[in-house]
Amino acid sequence: MGKIVERPETGKLFFDFRYRDKRCREQTALDNTPANRKKLQAILKRIEAEITLGTFEYHKYFPNSPKAQEFTRQAELRRSREAHDTPLFSEFCETWMDEMRVQWRKSHITTIEGTLKNYLIPEFGEKEVGHITRQEILSFRASLAKVQTRSKKPLSASRINRIMTPLRMILGEAANRFEFTSPFQGIKSLKVPRSDVEPFSLEEVRLILATVRADFRNYYTVRFFTGLRTGEIDGLQWDCVDFQRRQILVRQALVNGEIEQTKTDGSYRHIEMPQLVYDALKDQRKATGNNTFVFCNGAGNPLEHNNVTKRVWYPLLSHLGLRKRRPYQTRHTAATLWLAAGENPEWIARQMGHTTTEMLFRVYSRYVPNLTRRDGSAFERLLINEFEAKVTPEEEAASDEV
CATH class of the missing domain: 1.10.150 (DNA polymerase; domain 1)
Structure with a gap:
């Protein structure tokens, strides 16, 4: 319901009403007298009646108002849209x-x-x-x-x-x-420069795991040797860890702090545990087994990946004198290690969550050796040979410094 109001600083009357969900206030040159109020009230009543009937034209009452131009333009757009039958x-x-x-x-x-x-x-x-x-x-x-x-x-x-x-x-x-032709037809996507992967070598992986803080050693062991994405490992829950079958069931991921289902059908998969991962998860079970999430903070909540990256990962690489690389390179490391071990490309693709081997060969082509037909055993032997030595007291002391 509109009203006639006096502007205190001038003593002049103005209209105050709503039109198309917008508050409209239009100034007049009339003083605040009973006669002027009665006159403007009659005009306001007529305006509100026209608004109700849908016949109100703002510019006829307030031709010099900026709002008149705005509402006129909107009216023309609506009429044009109705004529051509396509919405804004x-x-x-x-x-x-x-x-x-x-x-x-x-x-x-x-x-x-x-x-x-x-x-x-x-x-x-x-x-x-x-x-x-x-x-x-x-x-x-x-x-x-x-x-x-x-x-x-x-x-x-x-x-x-x-x-x-x-x-x-x-x-x-x-x-x-x-029923019109899309103007987007024939417009191709911009060519994206091919980015090279930067996996870690076995020597670098061994150094990282020997030096990282003890409470994150299991976390990075699982990352390096399973190819789990950041959201997948941060969202991993104990009911998806099958020690009997030695498998990690990837069913969900942590995205923007919330648990969501995997992005694609290919991402919904199970990952075989090599012995190092099995042992790491068994050890982790002692630390967080009473919580829902495998890797979590002291309150039992999932890790916040930006915080872990800035406070643990990057300082660790700097301490070791290694080139700064995103944590996602742990996934690329797993893929290149599987390839170096001679694993079956189809098996690797399934472990990575790819539906075909196309991406595997496109991204990791220079890491593909003469391939054999094994399904995990070659990789298992590689890890046993490379990581059979226990962490030395000197390495344990070095980890406490980070």
Whole structure:
């Protein structure tokens, strides 16, 4: 319900009402007198009646108001949309998200929502999905290449591709639904430079495990010799450790502090335990066996990977004089060790959570030796030979210094 209000500093009256869920306050040149109030009240009553009937035109009452221009532009967009029967990009995004979120993990939903909010809606929100052009898409992508991250670096090709993917999906769905040709057709993803893996050598692995803090030795032993991803090992729970069959069951991962199901069917797998991993988990059972998570903090909560990386991993590498590498390189190390041991590529792919050997050969091609047809035994023998020596007192003392 609107009202007529006096502005204290001037003594002039102004309208105060709501239109299209927005508060509107329009100043007049009339003094606060009973006659003027009655006059403006009659106008306000007429405005509210027209709003109710849907016939109100803001510019007819307040032609010089900035809001009049805004509401007029919105009205023209709506009329244009109705004429061409395609919604605004922002409106269609809401529909698309409501339909798609049921099939996505929470972390992926958060990523897509962030991409829409930060990039796509600001650029295309007020455009009709049926009127977005190929040129506008290419211009938008070119503008992304000029965006700088917090570290003053331009967005990478892979990051730009991840921003463009939801746009391609949205326009493709809109094109099917409203029967127009998607302007995204024929636009290829940017070429992403091939990144080389940086696995650790056996000598480096042995040095790391001999020097790392005792409470993290089991953690990194499992990481180095199973190929588990960070989210998979941080989300590993004791009910997924099968000592009888010597298997780790990968069923879930810790993503943004929450447990979620594995990303793909291939990631849903079981990993064979070599003896070193078996012993490490048996030892870990004594420390955290009463908790849900295999590796956890003192309160029984899962590890926070950024904290572990900054406070344990990077200081350890620096202390040992090793090149700084992300913890994910432990996964690459497992793959290259399996290949060096001559394990069956199909078996390695299953251990890694890949559905085929294609990625294995593409990423680790230079680490592939003359392969044999073994399924874990060769790797087991390699670890026994390389790690049969016990940790010396000198190595134990060195670990306490980190």
